[in-house]
Amino acid sequence: MFDRCWLGILALAGLLSMLAGCGSGKSGGDRAAIGDPKVLYNTHCSKCHAQAGESGGPKLGSSKAPDLTHIGSKPGRDVEWFVKVIRDPNNVLPNAKLMPKFEGTLKDEEIHTLAEYLAGLK
Numbered sequence: 001m002f003d004r005c006w007l008g009i010l011a012l013a014g015l016l017s018m019l020a021g022c023g024s025g026k027s028g029g030d031r032a033a034i035g036d037p038k039v040l041y042n043t044h045c046s047k048c049h050a051q052a053g054e055s056g057g058p059k060l061g062s063s064k065a066p067d068l069t070h071i072g073s074k075p076g077r078d079v080e081w082f083v084k085v086i087r088d089p090n091n092v093l094p095n096a097k098l099m100p101k102f103e104g105t106l107k108d109e110e111i112h113t114l115a116e117y118l119a120g121l122k
C-alpha cells in the first residue's frame with residue numbers, strides 16, 4: 001500500500017517537473033522569437049522601412065523611409081554604425097527628423113541583433 005503511495009508521489013513529482021520543464025522551454029522559445037531580427041524588424045521598423053512587395057506583417061507601411069534591403073553593402077554602414085543609428089539616428093545622421101530613437105524602447109541586445117541583421121543585408 002505504502003509502495004503505491006510513493007509511486008503516486010513520484011509520478012506526480014515527475015509530472016510537475018515535466019510541466020516546469022515545459023514552461024521554461026516555452027519561455028526559451030519566446031526569447032528566441034524576441035531575438036529574431038526579422039520579428040524585431042517587422043515589429044519596430046517595417047512600418048516605415050518596408051519596401052513595396054516585401055512582407056512586413058500587419059504594420060506593413062509605405063516606403064517613406066530609406067530602402068534598407070541592401071543597406072549592408074553601402075560604404076561605412078557596419079554593425080557599429082547601425083547600433084548608433086538605431087539608438088538615436090541623430091548620432092550619425094544630423095538631418096534625420098522622422099526616424100525615432102530606439103534607445104530605451106529596445107534592449108541593447110535587440111539593437112545589436114538588428115544591427116547585425118542590417119549589416120548582413122548586402
Ligand code: HEC
Nearest residue numbers: 044045048064065066085086095096097098099100102114
Ligand atoms: C517612423 C518611421 C521610421 C521607423 C519606425 C524606423 N525608421 Fe529608420 N529611418 C526613417 C527615416 C525617415 C530615415 C531617414 C532619416 C530621417 O529622416 O529620419 C531612416 C533612416 C534609417 C537608417 C539609415 C539609412 C542610411 O543609410 O542613411 C537606418 C539604418 C534605419 N533607419 C534603420 C531602422 C531600424 C533598424 C528601425 C527599427 C528599429 C527603424 N529604422 C525604424 C524612418 C523610420
